[in-house]
Amino acid sequence: MAQYYIGIDFGGMSAKAGLFDAKAQLLAKDTVATSKDDAYMTTVAKMGQLVKKLCADNGVALKDVKRVGLASPGVIDGENGVVVRWGNYHWEDRPLAKDLSSAIGIEVRIVNDANAAAYGEYAFGAAKAYKNNILITLGTGVGSGIIIGGKLFEGTAGAGAEAGHMVIQVGGVPCGCGRRGCFEQYASASALIRDTKRAMFEDKESLLWKYAGGDPEKVDGKTAFDAAKAGDPAAQTVIKNYIMYLGEGIVNLVNIFRPEAVIVGGGVCNQGEYLLAPLRKYVAEKLYIGCDIVPLTINRAALGNDAGIYGALALAMD
Ligand SMILES: [Zn+2]
Numbered sequence: 001m002a003q004y005y006i007g008i009d010f011g012g013m014s015a016k017a018g019l020f021d022a023k024a025q026l027l028a029k030d031t032v033a034t035s036k037d038d039a040y041m042t043t044v045a046k047m048g049q050l051v052k053k054l055c056a057d058n059g060v061a062l063k064d065v066k067r068v069g070l071a072s073p074g075v076i077d078g079e080n081g082v083v084v085r086w087g088n089y090h091w092e093d094r095p096l097a098k099d100l101s102s103a104i105g106i107e108v109r110i111v112n113d114a115n116a117a118a119y120g121e122y123a124f125g126a127a128k129a130y131k132n133n134i135l136i137t138l139g140t141g142v143g144s145g146i147i148i149g150g151k152l153f154e155g156t157a158g159a160g161a162e163a164g165h166m167v168i169q170v171g172g173v174p175c176g177c178g179r180r181g182c183f184e185q186y187a188s189a190s191a192l193i194r195d196t197k198r199a200m201f202e203d204k205e206s207l208l209w210k211y212a213g214g215d216p217e218k219v220d221g222k223t224a225f226d227a228a229k230a231g232d233p234a235a236q237t238v239i240k241n242y243i244m245y246l247g248e249g250i251v252n253l254v255n256i257f258r259p260e261a262v263i264v265g266g267g268v269c270n271q272g273e274y275l276l277a278p279l280r281k282y283v284a285e286k287l288y289i290g291c292d293i294v295p296l297t298i299n300r301a302a303l304g305n306d307a308g309i310y311g312a313l314a315l316a317m318d
Contacts, residue, residue: 004060005316006051006068006106009113009308012036012088017050018309019058022066024124024317029309030054036089043089044096048103068108069312071116072096076158078111078315084157109315112158116311117303118145119152121263123314125302130261134253135301136163138192138221138266141176142184142249146257164188168248186245189221189268195242196224199234207232221268229274243275247282254296255288265301276300 005024008017015034019027032050034043047070055062074086081097101108111119118135121127127135131150137143144163146153155161164184165177172181173191185191197216200208207227212219224242227235250262262283269275280298284291303310 002060002064004055004065005313006054006065007309007311007313007316008047008050008068008070009116009306009312010034010047010070010072011113011308012073015047015050016309017047017054018306018313019054019060020313024313026306028054028058030057040089040091040094041099044099044103047100051104051106062105065106067316068100068104068106069116069314069316070097070100070108070110071113071308071312072110073113076110076112076115076154078109078154078158081108081110083110084159109318111152111311111315112154112161113308114143115145115152115154115158115161116315117143117265117301117307118147118263118311119314120303120307120309120311121265121301122147122150124310125307126263126299127261130259130297132257132259133261133263134163134257134259135263135265135307136187136246136250136253137301137307138187138189138246138264138268140188140190142188143265144253147259148257163249163253166249166252168245168252183245183249187242187249189266191245192221192224192238192242192268193219195238196235199224199238203234206234208235208238211235222270225271225274240278243278243282247279247286250279250283250298251286254283258289258294258296260295261297261299263299263301265304265307269300272300 003022005020016031075084083094097108097110127133135145142164146161165182167181169181173185175182211226224235224238228239
């Protein structure tokens with residue numbers, strides 16, 4: 001009897017599911033739209049339908065799926081399968097693993113989405129060789145996942161490993177968490193976009209205007225990199241500062257955990273060495289224990305948008 005696994009990456013706008021065989025080969029993927037306006041049980045039902053459809057479309061019987069892994073936003077108590085809190089959907093103490101399991105008749109394990117991404121990169125992606133590693137995902141916020149000794153470190157009730165809310169500038173930019181100066185207010189793609197726009201308005205001659213098509217609303221995480229590569233001083237300053245803040249956060253994390261590797265994910269890491277080379281240099285210069293004494297690898301993530309489903313898969317296969 002063939003055995004299958006399913007990894008689901010559930011988010012505010014959609015839930016993506018991947019069907020895998022017992023060798024972790026991806027057989028098929030499917031997606032369903034999700035909404036914060038849906039009742040909790042409607043969301044559960046949508047994910048249940050997604051699993052059923054994915055199996056039916058690929059000729060797999062539900063009873064042949066050994067386990068489902070689910071990556072979810074919010075504070076996740078994986079041991080008890082509970083979403084302790086997720087602000088965006090106003091969820092509190094939702095037994096999501098049990099409820100989804102009831103809907104599909106398959107055991108379900110859940111994990112926080114940022115932690116899932118780290119686990120996915122460790123099990124199948126860029127962090128494979130490193131039993132101690134940290135994934136930093138640069139998106140709307142800064143997601144982080146910490147692997148210690150080959151195990152995900154989630155903190156009590158899954159409430160830890162939130163490196164995005166480590167303050168790197170006391171009294172700095174206000175953050176959604178209520179504090180000021182959090183890492184994600186400086187190192188996220190959103191922060192980069194904000195700082196790119198600011199630089200545009202401060203310098204009407206900047207090439208940033210050209211690369212944004214003359215419209216500040218068209219600025220994205222790539223604009224400042226494009227203009228910087230073309231030699232624009234304002235853009236180069238934006239990138240230099242961005243790498244400084246990203247570097248400071250990474251130095252803090254490395255000083256505490258001293259992982260073998262830091263993996264950087266999110267759209268910004270598509271810049272490759274243009275981002276990573278100066279970042280490595282910055283981090284190496286600031287570490288308490290230098291890289292000459294204890295080596296440190298900084299590389300880009302490998303799984304892209306599929307990191308969540310692969311992380312959920314890794315959890316399901318454990
Ligand atoms: Zn914060």
